[in-house]
Each structure stands twice: as structure tokens, then as C-alpha cells.
Amino acid sequence: MSDFRSLSGFEEALRPPVDVRRARLTPTVLGRMRGAGQGDAAARFERVARRVPEVMVKITGRTRDGAHLGAHLAYISRNGALVLEGPDGERLDRAGVRDLADDWAAELAMEPRGRRDAPVSLSVVLSMPMGTDAGRLHDAARAFAGEVFGDRFPYVFALHDEGRHPHVHLTVRMLGRDGERLNPRKADLQLWRERFAHALRERSVEAEATPRRARGVTRKPERAPVRKLRERFEAGGGPAPRVLREAVQEAAKDEGGTEPWKAALRARRDRIVRALSAEAVRHGLSGDRDGRRKADTVVDFVKALPPVETRRDVIRRRLDPSERERPPPDGGRSR
Incomplete structure (x- = not known):
């Protein structure tokens, strides 16, 4: 390929x-x-x-x-x-x-x-x-x-x-x-x-x-010191880190609408998915086995893209039991 x-x-x-x-x-x-x-x-x-x-x-x-x-x-x-x-x-x-x-x-x-x-x-x-x-x-x-x-x-x-x-x-x-x-x-x-x-x-x-x-990841990784403090807190060994407390307080505010930065993330995902989908169609129409294999690889990659989510989305799901069983609004991919 x-x-x-x-x-x-x-x-x-x-x-x-x-x-x-x-x-x-x-x-x-x-x-x-x-x-x-x-x-x-x-x-x-x-x-x-x-x-x-x-x-x-x-x-x-x-x-x-x-x-x-x-x-x-x-x-x-x-x-x-x-x-x-x-x-x-x-x-x-x-x-x-x-x-x-x-x-x-x-x-x-x-x-x-x-x-x-x-x-x-x-x-x-x-x-x-x-x-x-x-x-x-x-x-x-x-x-x-x-x-x-x-x-x-x-x-x-x-x-x-x-x-x-x-x-x-x-x-x-x-x-x-x-x-x-x-x-x-x-x-x-x-x-x-x-x-x-x-x-x-x-x-x-x-x-x-x-x-x-490029890998479909939209959230930044948690900084190591914050992660260690959070894990200690979740294990009952200390207070919640200030960064986590502030993030929970911010996520609890139901302001309605979509954050502009999340809209930008979805727009970027849309552009990437469109380009990859066009590439999958091109290879799928080639008619040979290698082309179909390449098309399947692209399709599998697009299907496996993680949801377009912010840290606020994740915290809101944890705070609201009704949201825990609900899939992400885009089903894991951009609309």
C-alpha cells in the first residue's frame, strides 16, 4: 500500500x-x-x-x-x-x-x-x-x-x-x-x-x-502529575487535584449550545473523513484485489476513529447517569 x-x-x-x-x-x-x-x-x-x-x-x-x-x-x-x-x-x-x-x-x-x-x-x-x-x-x-x-x-x-x-x-x-x-x-x-x-x-x-x-484523538493527554494526584484521590489517598475540581465545576454548568472549539474539531474531522472516504472509493473502484484491500483499510480506519469529545464531555457523562449509556452525538465519527 x-x-x-x-x-x-x-x-x-x-x-x-x-x-x-x-x-x-x-x-x-x-x-x-x-x-x-x-x-x-x-x-x-x-x-x-x-x-x-x-x-x-x-x-x-x-x-x-x-x-x-x-x-x-x-x-x-x-x-x-x-x-x-x-x-x-x-x-x-x-x-x-x-x-x-x-x-x-x-x-x-x-x-x-x-x-x-x-x-x-x-x-x-x-x-x-x-x-x-x-x-x-x-x-x-x-x-x-x-x-x-x-x-x-x-x-x-x-x-x-x-x-x-x-x-x-x-x-x-x-x-x-x-x-x-x-x-x-x-x-x-x-x-x-x-x-x-x-x-x-x-x-x-x-x-x-x-x-x-492524525489518529483521530481530540483530547490532550492528562499531565502525569495531575494523573497521579487523580489516581491517589480516586483510591481514597488524598484530596482531588485543583485542576480536576475546576474542570468538574466548569462541566457542571449547563450553558447549552456547542463550544466553538468543539465545532472546530468536528469541522476538521469532517475534512479528514471526506478525504479518506474519497480515497477509499477510488481504490474500491479499481477492480483489483489490492485496490479493494486498500479501500477496506481506509474504511476500517475511519470506522475506528474515536468520538470527537472534549474533557468536558467526558466529565459530564460521569456526572450525569442518564448520559452514561448514551453514545456520543456523532456515533464516534463526525457528522
């Missing part, structure tokens, strides 16, 4: 939610990553329609000083039990980890006009769903780090493979070799996701890095 036409509606869904031109990467690296990672809309749609796993590239924190960095490196290396690898393939033992933490902190202390509270390193997790081949993921992470950070920002990384859920902890020094400071934006994260997915595909691991709307 490689001959899908240019799908204008789906290309709209593939556009990142932020302008990649706002990324802080240098133009040279940015151009190389664009060309290597994005691919055309037809190939990307084929992967999305087959429910290819999505990569996760997540910034998990920053270290404040040498001691904090040392503790973080000890954690990701499991106190020396796991290998920490650097840009040139160097493997750090426990003493090497301590020396690296001291060296990075000293480099930061000598930075001209540096702030006392400037973070030393950026912590990034590269992950795929459970069952992904750990060795190939590790190799893809190595290629990703080398291309994105290269000789500009020193880094180390380690593979964790507990419970057959492999992921890589990547720690990058925020002070570059040329004095540039690493300060990624959302656009950088999207480009990083695309580059990591491309590195995995080069190693025969199916992976994609599409925006939520």
Missing part, C-alpha cells in the same frame, strides 16, 4: 500543532532532520491506517547542579549496573559517571555571564510500546542522539528494559561546546519524535510520530 494519492485532508492532520520553523535547532541540522524524518503524506497515512506504534520522546526534567546530576546518572545507570554510553561509544563505569558529573558542573560554572541557577543537563526518555525489540531501540536511540546533538551537546544514554518495555534515558549537557545553551521548544520535540521514528524504521521497527489529530 504505497500508491495513495496526495490526501489534502489528511495532510492537514499531519501538520504539527506548532510551526517547526520555531525550533531552536540550527538550520543545517533542522534541514537534515526534516528530509530524513517526515516522508510523504501517503506513506505516513499507510502507517497510521495500520495502527503503527507511535514513538514517545519526552523531556522528564533538568538537573540543578553536579550533585543532582550525579544522582540522576546513578539512577539511569542503576548505580553502575547498566552501561552509560557517550557520543563516541565510550562506556562509563561508576567512577566515570562521577567524573562526568563533576566535569559538566565545572564547565557550567566557568560559563561567562552564566546564571547560578542554570540547569546542568536535560533529561529525555525515548520510548516505544511493550514488546519492541530492545536492541534495535537502543541502536535507534544511539543514531538519534548522534544526529540531533552530535558534537554540539555532550550526552550519555542508557537502555532500560524492565518488564519488556524498553526505553532509553538520554541525558544531554545543556551548555554546548560552542557556548550555545540547549533550550528546546515544542517544535523541537516534534522534530525529535520524527527523527527517532525514522531511526527506528531504518532498523525495521515500525514506528510513527504523528500529531494526535
Whole structure:
């Protein structure tokens, strides 16, 4: 399935939610990553329609000083039990980890006009769903780090493979070799996701890095701190988080009508579904077995799109027993 036409509606869904031109990467690296990672809309749609796993590239924190960095490196290396690898393939033992933490902190202390509270390193997790081949993921992470950070920002990384859920902890020094400071934006994260997915595909691991709307997801994921507080509250171990209380109060207001942002979500879903439906008809009329198979793939993808719902809709269903058994107004798809 490689001959899908240019799908204008789906290309709209593939556009990142932020302008990649706002990324802080240098133009040279940015151009190389664009060309290597994005691919055309037809190939990307084929992967999305087959429910290819999505990569996760997540910034998990920053270290404040040498001691904090040392503790973080000890954690990701499991106190020396796991290998920490650097840009040139160097493997750090426990003493090497301590020396690296001291060296990075000293480099930061000598930075001209540096702030006392400037973070030393950026912590990034590269992950795929459970069952992904750990060795190939590790190799893809190595290629990703080398291309994105290269000789500009020193880094180390380690593979964790507990419970057959492999992921890589990547720690990058925020002070570059040329004095540039690493300060990624959302656009950088999207480009990083695309580059990591491309590195995995080069190693025969199916992976994609599409925006939520390309997969039919309309609600943002719950932030990890809020999720943990909510789960603790639901288990009876603490008060409801303020964000949840405010969301419930807002959802309880029956103002009538449809929120304008929900109307926009449905309009976008309409455009995507129309483009995909036209593509399914085109392949279905081709008359050959391969065309019908492609048409069935598109139809199955459209049928499986989740409802166009906001967080307010979900909360209202939980608050109102009469709404719990009622299907979403669009039956899971846009009208």
C-alpha cells in the first residue's frame, strides 16, 4: 500500500500543532532532520491506517547542579549496573559517571555571564510500546542522539528494559561546546519524535510520530502529575487535584449550545473523513484485489476513529447517569 494519492485532508492532520520553523535547532541540522524524518503524506497515512506504534520522546526534567546530576546518572545507570554510553561509544563505569558529573558542573560554572541557577543537563526518555525489540531501540536511540546533538551537546544514554518495555534515558549537557545553551521548544520535540521514528524504521521497527489529530484523538493527554494526584484521590489517598475540581465545576454548568472549539474539531474531522472516504472509493473502484484491500483499510480506519469529545464531555457523562449509556452525538465519527 504505497500508491495513495496526495490526501489534502489528511495532510492537514499531519501538520504539527506548532510551526517547526520555531525550533531552536540550527538550520543545517533542522534541514537534515526534516528530509530524513517526515516522508510523504501517503506513506505516513499507510502507517497510521495500520495502527503503527507511535514513538514517545519526552523531556522528564533538568538537573540543578553536579550533585543532582550525579544522582540522576546513578539512577539511569542503576548505580553502575547498566552501561552509560557517550557520543563516541565510550562506556562509563561508576567512577566515570562521577567524573562526568563533576566535569559538566565545572564547565557550567566557568560559563561567562552564566546564571547560578542554570540547569546542568536535560533529561529525555525515548520510548516505544511493550514488546519492541530492545536492541534495535537502543541502536535507534544511539543514531538519534548522534544526529540531533552530535558534537554540539555532550550526552550519555542508557537502555532500560524492565518488564519488556524498553526505553532509553538520554541525558544531554545543556551548555554546548560552542557556548550555545540547549533550550528546546515544542517544535523541537516534534522534530525529535520524527527523527527517532525514522531511526527506528531504518532498523525495521515500525514506528510513527504523528500529531494526535492524525489518529483521530481530540483530547490532550492528562499531565502525569495531575494523573497521579487523580489516581491517589480516586483510591481514597488524598484530596482531588485543583485542576480536576475546576474542570468538574466548569462541566457542571449547563450553558447549552456547542463550544466553538468543539465545532472546530468536528469541522476538521469532517475534512479528514471526506478525504479518506474519497480515497477509499477510488481504490474500491479499481477492480483489483489490492485496490479493494486498500479501500477496506481506509474504511476500517475511519470506522475506528474515536468520538470527537472534549474533557468536558467526558466529565459530564460521569456526572450525569442518564448520559452514561448514551453514545456520543456523532456515533464516534463526525457528522
